[in-house]
Amino acid sequence: MAGDGERRCRRCGDGELREETETLSVELPRSAVTASVSVPVRRCAACDDVQLDASLRERFRLATCCELADAGVDTGEALRHMRKALGLRAAELARLLDLTPETISHWETGRAAPNRAAFIAVCAMVQDALDGRTTTRDRLARLASPEDYPHALAVKLR
Ligand SMILES: [Zn+2]
Numbered sequence: 001m002a003g004d005g006e007r008r009c010r011r012c013g014d015g016e017l018r019e020e021t022e023t024l025s026v027e028l029p030r031s032a033v034t035a036s037v038s039v040p041v042r043r044c045a046a047c048d049d050v051q052l053d054a055s056l057r058e059r060f061r062l063a064t065c066c067e068l069a070d071a072g073v074d075t076g077e078a079l080r081h082m083r084k085a086l087g088l089r090a091a092e093l094a095r096l097l098d099l100t101p102e103t104i105s106h107w108e109t110g111r112a113a114p115n116r117a118a119f120i121a122v123c124a125m126v127q128d129a130l131d132g133r134t135t136t137r138d139r140l141a142r143l144a145s146p147e148d149y150p151h152a153l154a155v156k157l158r
Contacts, residue, residue, distance in 0.1 A: 015046025022050060024057070026064045030110060031075040035064045061085040062130040069123035076107040079114050082122050086129060086137075096140040097121060 009015040020043050025036040037060055042051045065082045083093050083104075090108070094101045097118050107114040124136040 009044035009047060009049055010051060011049040012044060012047040015044040017042040017044055017051065020050075022052065024052075024060050026061070026081065028068075028073070028075070028077045028081060031073055031077045033068065033071075033073055033078070035067055037063070059130065062126055065123070065126040066130055069126065074114055074116065074119045076110050076112075076114055079104075079119060079122060080108040082126050083108075086122075086125055093122070095144050096137070098144065 007017065009017060020041050021038045022041040023036050023038050025034055027034045039052065039056050039060065043049070044051070062085055065078075065085050068078045068081070083090065086093075088096075090104045091101045093099075094104050097104075099118065103112075106112045121136065121140065125140075128134055128136050
């Protein structure tokens with residue numbers, strides 16, 4: 001929308017910003033998968049700097065993960081891409097999934113295939129993140145730090 005965003009180049013402080021599209025790609029070479037999307041960018045006419053909305057890049061990462069999940073690309077490399085997109089360290093993910101960091105490492109380096117249930121749990125966290133929720137991560141975190149069960153639950157119909 002006109003009036004939104006910067007009108008001047010961040011880098012040279014000069015120059016007219018032109019609306020263009022740029023292709024963002026993620027390549028998973030060992031899995032032989034490349035995912036690409038065209039996104040709107042602003043290119044500076046003076047210095048050629050390309051400015052891309054940071055939230056768009058973030059959404060692209062998460063959307064890529066969901067495409068990998070939908071396409072059934074359950075390689076360790078895809079799992080690593082998803083973990084990174086979620087901003088999780090391997091030790092944190094291991095704790096959430098009740099695994100050892102070594103197991104995560106074996107999967108991510110291709111020494112063993114990821115467990116399907118663990119893979120789907122990571123896919124669910126990625127989908128949540130894309131949808132602006134943390135439901136699955138919150139549930140895993142609750143399971144990872146067990147407390148007594150509540151005895152009365154107030155159920156909300158949504
Ligand atoms: Zn510039």
